[in-house]
Amino acid sequence: MQSFNNALSASAPDDFRTHEAVRPAIESICEAHEDWAQFKELGRSEEGRSLYGVVMGRGDRTVSLIAGNHADEPVGPETLRTLILEGLARRDLLGDWLERFRFVIVPHTNPDGEARNRTWMKEWPDVEAYLRHAVREEPGRDLEFGFPSMRVENRLVSRFLRAHGPYALHMSLHGMSASEGAMLLINRPWSFRTETLRSKFVDAVHDAGLRMHDHNRKGEKGFFYIESGFTTTPRGDAMRTFFRAQDDEQMAARFHDSSMEFVMGLGGDPLCLVTELPLFVVANEDPLPGVPTAYLALKERLPLIKKRLVQEAPIDDLIEPFDVRPLDLETAMRLQLRALELGLETVGSNEDPIDKT
Numbered sequence: 501m502q503s504f505n506n507a508l509s510a511s512a513p514d515d516f517r518t519h520e521a522v523r524p525a526i527e528s529i530c531e532a533h534e535d536w537a538q539f540k541e542l543g544r545s546e547e548g549r550s551l552y553g554v555v556m557g558r559g560d561r562t563v564s565l566i567a568g569n570h571a572d573e574p575v576g577p578e579t580l581r582t583l584i585l586e587g588l589a590r591r592d593l594l595g596d597w598l599e600r601f602r603f604v605i606v607p608h609t610n611p612d613g614e615a616r617n618r619t620w621m622k623e624w625p626d627v628e629a630y631l632r633h634a635v636r637e638e639p640g641r642d643l644e645f646g647f648p649s650m651r652v653e654n655r656l657v658s659r660f661l662r663a664h665g666p667y668a669l670h671m672s673l674h675g676m677s678a679s680e681g682a683m684l685l686i687n688r689p690w691s692f693r694t695e696t697l698r699s700k701f702v703d704a705v706h707d708a709g710l711r712m713h714d715h716n717r718k719g720e721k722g723f724f725y726i727e728s729g730f731t732t733t734p735r736g737d738a739m740r741t742f743f744r745a746q747d748d749e750q751m752a753a754r755f756h757d758s759s760m761e762f763v764m765g766l767g768g769d770p771l772c773l774v775t776e777l778p779l780f781v782v783a784n785e786d787p788l789p790g791v792p793t794a795y796l797a798l799k800e801r802l803p804l805i806k807k808r809l810v811q812e813a814p815i816d817d818l819i820e821p822f823d824v825r826p827l828d829l830e831t832a833m834r835l836q837l838r839a840l841e842l843g844l845e846t847v848g849s850n851e852d853p854i855d856k857t
Contacts, residue, residue: 504583504594504837512582512830516574516621519611522581523552526607530554533588536598542606543656549611551653553660554584559601561847564661564763565840566606567673569644571613572634574621575777575829576673579836580607601844604664609657610643625826627780627819632809634677640754644672645736647762658762665766668847671773672759673836678799678824679778680792681711681729684839687760687772688724688732690846694771697842698730704838705729708831710781716790725790733760733774771847775839777832783823798822 530539536558542551565583567576584605587594608614614621616635623629637643643651648658661667676683682705686694705712712729722738723731736757743752757765760772784794801818808815 504597504841505834512833513578515624515829516578517581518618519549519577519608519614522585522607523550526552526554526581526584529585529588530556533591536591537584537588540660542660543652545610545612546652547612547615549615551606551609551611551656553604553606553657555602555604555664556584556587557598557600557602559599561600561668562602562604562664562666563669563671563844564604564664564667565671565673566609566657566661566759568606568608568610568614569672569759570636570642570674571610572617572636572677573673573675574614574617575675575779575832576775576836577608577614578829579673579833580605582833583837583840597844600848601668602664604661604667606657606660609653612653613637613643625779625828627824627826628809628815630677630779631805631815638754639739639751642754644674645734645739645755645758647736647757647759650756654756657759661763662766665763666768667763667766667770668768669771669773669843670760670763671775671840671843673775675832676713676776676778678780678782678795679713679776680782680784680787680795681705681713681778682835683713683715683729683731683776685723685731685733685774685776686726687764687770689769690771691724691726691730691732694846697846698727700842701835701839702729704835708835710827710831711787713776713778713792713795714787714790715792715795728789733772734758735761737761771843773839773843775836777835778827780824781827783825794822798824 527539530537537556540553620629620633646654649655714728716725717723721742722735736755739755740752782794
């Protein structure tokens with residue numbers, strides 16, 4: 501099997517494109533390869549922007565791929581846009597994947613959120629621009645915890661996914677504003693069936709010059725620790741339980757099911773993965789097992805940093821101790837595609853294994 505990263509090595513964009521700007525190219529390439537892909541108009545967002553999806557491939561095992569649930573996480577949408585465009589343009593290299601699997605893809609579930617974040621995206625990788633202008637939906641508006649019908653976007657995406665389920669693999673591509681490295685979240689039923697996947701993902705992260713973001717949250721909000729850099733995927737029911745334990749029924753009610761729970765509810769035994777790659781990497785030369793001390797210290801300092809920004813005061817002295825540096829877009833996309841490959845390997849049949857060693 502050809503590697504996604506080898507096939508797409510020259511295609512990573514230099515900056516963050518917009519949902520609508522890429523649409524004509526995606527529509528056009530699906531039309532040019534109508535025997536392999538179908539462009540699907542899903543409907544309109546709350547603010548009237550189009551949501552669209554693509555069904556790509558001929559395989560008898562179905563994979564759902566979505567991105568953009570969190571408005572300030574633009575790497576996932578870029579990865580899925582590139583996957584569609586290059587996967588079809590370079591079928592000579594990726595045809596085996598398309599023969600074995602059928603990919604049901606929503607490149608961006610949240611075009612309204614993308615529009616609200618364009619100010620800092622246009623100035624990427626300026627950390628101050630990000631801190632000033634990043635917009636993220638609060639619980640009750642958070643699309644990842646809005647399935648199947650909290651917002652119109654959830655309803656449209658759910659209808660599209662439901663029409664093509666059940667699934668062998670589901671991925672929701674996410675990111676973090678800052679972290680000490682990469683994380684990969686795995687749904688709990690698969691946590692003890694993914695040893696090879698985890699080992700190979702760690703290798704890919706190290707090859708990219710990163711470490712794993714090691715944060716043991718001890719089950720808080722459903723994040724159960726598997727090993728360094730890996731936790732279980734969050735669940736809406738765990739979020740509701742967490743806030744009800746604090747007698748905060750109002751907050752608990754804002755959490756619906758996650759996309760992972762929704763896809764698992766469509767039947768079968770899907771492997772669910774959530775990629776978590778940072779926009780900015782925080783240095784930590786002496787990490788403690790399960791405790792990302794530098795990341796936590798920066799997180800604690802964020803209110804002061806944002807206060808300074810409001811006051812138009814300099815923030816360099818607050819950020820410099822953390823040696824914050826941007827993670828380049830190509831590296832982040834490569835790691836997301838590697839996670840996809842490993843997920844496909846894991847759910848692939850034993851009769852036709854994919855050897856990536």
